[in-house]
Amino acid sequence: MTTAETGEKGSAGGAEEGAGPEGAGAPPAPVKSAVRTVVLLEHFAARPGLHSLADIQHDLSLPKSSLYMLLRTLVNLGWVETDATGTRYGIGVRALLVGSSYIDGDEVVAAARPTLDRLSDDTTETIHLARMDGTSVVYLATRQSQHYLRPFTRVGRRLPVHSTALGKALLATHTDEEVRRLLPRRLEAVTQHTVTDREQLVEELALVREQGYAVDREENTLGLRCFGVAVPYRTPARDAVSCSVPVARLTPGHEQVIKAALFEARDRLSVVTRRM
The missing domain is CATH 3.30.450.40 (GAF domain)
Known part of the structure; x- marks a missing residue:
């Protein structure tokens, strides 16, 4: 996921592009957008049902604009589902497919x-x-x-x-x-x-x-x-x-x-x- 997809600039871009080569000593810096994606999916996994953007933002303390862009991206990819109004969000069917593959393998x-x-x-x-x-x-x-x-x-x-x-x-x-x-x-x-x-x-x-x-x-x-x-x-x-x-x-x-x-x-x- 690029920084444009989550509205991140500056430090996030540096984290994604500035990691050193393998074997350089220090571990590579985490990719902020990837970390936020995992945190968001784990948040949904621990709280079944649909949740408003305001509630999610309150629980995770993420920037609202970045969170919204991340949610919309995950909705488009099937990892997050939304209700008919498009204002409440929950875990999507793609997460079930990945979880099932872990068990099956x-x-x-x-x-x-x-x-x-x-x-x-x-x-x-x-x-x-x-x-x-x-x-x-x-x-x-x-x-x-x-x-x-x-x-x-x-x-x-x-x-x-x-x-x-x-x-x-x-x-x-x-x-x-x-x-x-x-x-x-x-x-x-x-x-x-x-x-x-x-x-x-x-x-x-x-x-x-x-x-x-x-x-x-x-x-x-x-x-x-x-x-x-x-x-x-x-x-x-x-x-x-x-x-x-x-x-x-x-x-x-x-x-x-x-x-x-x-x-x-x-x-x-x-x-x-x-x-x-």
Whole structure:
């Protein structure tokens, strides 16, 4: 995207044209228009629906004229959609196509499909495969519960790493100091059960390492308990598998079945992802 498309001049143009040759020492300067495009798309991805130009400008603190030109360019390219009035904007269908291509081309997702299917059959509950991304986990694949009472899930959903069994299983593959560098001292309370003290979470991660699995005790969704294990094809792990079950349906016997099935799934995935 050129500076003319976003109304940028001067410093933005220098950032795009003044980057030194590869191997010159300092990393190339970021392209301002590209950075703004990514920030805008991620803003829409985190806030479903349509939003006014004024609201977007307020949230992102971008120059209004530049933001408008960027939005119109992305609308023309299909990355952003607008309503009939042309005054409200949201994520476009092109973003879905790119997101789907990421899932379709991921070797771990492809290799995990038979294991996820078997885990779903063994537990009859909702199954997730997720990847750690900063302080979040992102769903890469799901298998819906066979029961009428079941949680709502979708591929691409992003959840806090500290409030999920998936995230805690992944955090446990990091050292305590790495966890402290990654997370703030006070953590977001998603529900009244969420662990919001980082040091308390660090203590819990020691137990996760010892027992080999993590538990979300209604910390992300009320009425739902989740069990998660990391897939150790790399260290620290970046992917994890979990099983979610409504508390009303969770008996001690069913919990043991879920844990055993998760350990078996982890072992199978460790084999099939060994060379990835």
